[in-house]
Amino acid sequence: MLPSDGHVHSEWSWDAFEGSMESTCRRAVALGLPSVAFTEHADFTAWTLGNTDQVPAQWRELVSGGVLVPPALDLDGYLACLEACRARHSELRILSGVELSEPHWHTARATALLGAGRFERVLASVHSAPTADGSGFTEVSARFGDQEPGEVLRGYLAETARLVAEFDAFEVLAHLDYPVRYWPKTGAPYDPLDFQEEYRHVLRGLAASGKVLELNTRVPLGRQVLEWWYEEGGRALAFGSDAHDPGGPGRGFRAAARTARAAGFRPGRDPWGFWCRG
Ligand SMILES: [Zn+2]
Numbered sequence: 001m002l003p004s005d006g007h008v009h010s011e012w013s014w015d016a017f018e019g020s021m022e023s024t025c026r027r028a029v030a031l032g033l034p035s036v037a038f039t040e041h042a043d044f045t046a047w048t049l050g051n052t053d054q055v056p057a058q059w060r061e062l063v064s065g066g067v068l069v070p071p072a073l074d075l076d077g078y079l080a081c082l083e084a085c086r087a088r089h090s091e092l093r094i095l096s097g098v099e100l101s102e103p104h105w106h107t108a109r110a111t112a113l114l115g116a117g118r119f120e121r122v123l124a125s126v127h128s129a130p131t132a133d134g135s136g137f138t139e140v141s142a143r144f145g146d147q148e149p150g151e152v153l154r155g156y157l158a159e160t161a162r163l164v165a166e167f168d169a170f171e172v173l174a175h176l177d178y179p180v181r182y183w184p185k186t187g188a189p190y191d192p193l194d195f196q197e198e199y200r201h202v203l204r205g206l207a208a209s210g211k212v213l214e215l216n217t218r219v220p221l222g223r224q225v226l227e228w229w230y231e232e233g234g235r236a237l238a239f240g241s242d243a244h245d246p247g248g249p250g251r252g253f254r255a256a257a258r259t260a261r262a263a264g265f266r267p268g269r270d271p272w273g274f275w276c277r278g
């Protein structure tokens, strides 16, 4: 049996132009996924854009003075849609959820949303980095244009360590190696061993706080980092496709499950639960 997908987005995430909770549920049932968690974006950080010409039409109204302010999650609409999907797909366990972006920078807003949403799966992640001149923030991928790739990843991991140290109200740390998705095709290839101490520093803090590490399959988190998670005392592992369209749930999970087993993790007692250290 495939692991549960604990990280998918639907039309309730502002960047999921093709998102559909209903179609995603049907796809999850067809794949035989034990459960799926709709962890919609709660992005509180505004991004300073270098070039507003390339902003998708759907986002134009979010941009003012070269700054993009992500819209708030429509919590009532989201929860109503979730209930309707649960009623139609009783064979699938459907979890409510949220992906909090940089919650340690926005603790009041994050805490208020968690109180209102009472989500079953709370992910935390970093998507933002300071702009080169330090005057604002940008999506992490933009920093590859003005910074060495290794520095982008080191900055990302340092910020993620701060998130773990400063914010406690989450369960799963999402996509620890997020910048690797945007690693330049030219120049030195990405090698996790170059960042061992930085990775271990995050994983040590995460293990000490009793949290769960996500094996995100967009760019599958490799065996090396999973072995460090095991060695640093990590107890549990979540699987997440980070799908933004209905074709994406469970993508790459068979290979990811093999990697997780090789690193020492096993399915837990509940098919919809986390994997545990063996
Ligand atoms: Zn994310």
Ligand SMILES: [Zn+2]
Pocket (backbone or CB within 6 Å): 007, 009, 099, 242
């Ligand atoms: Zn996501």
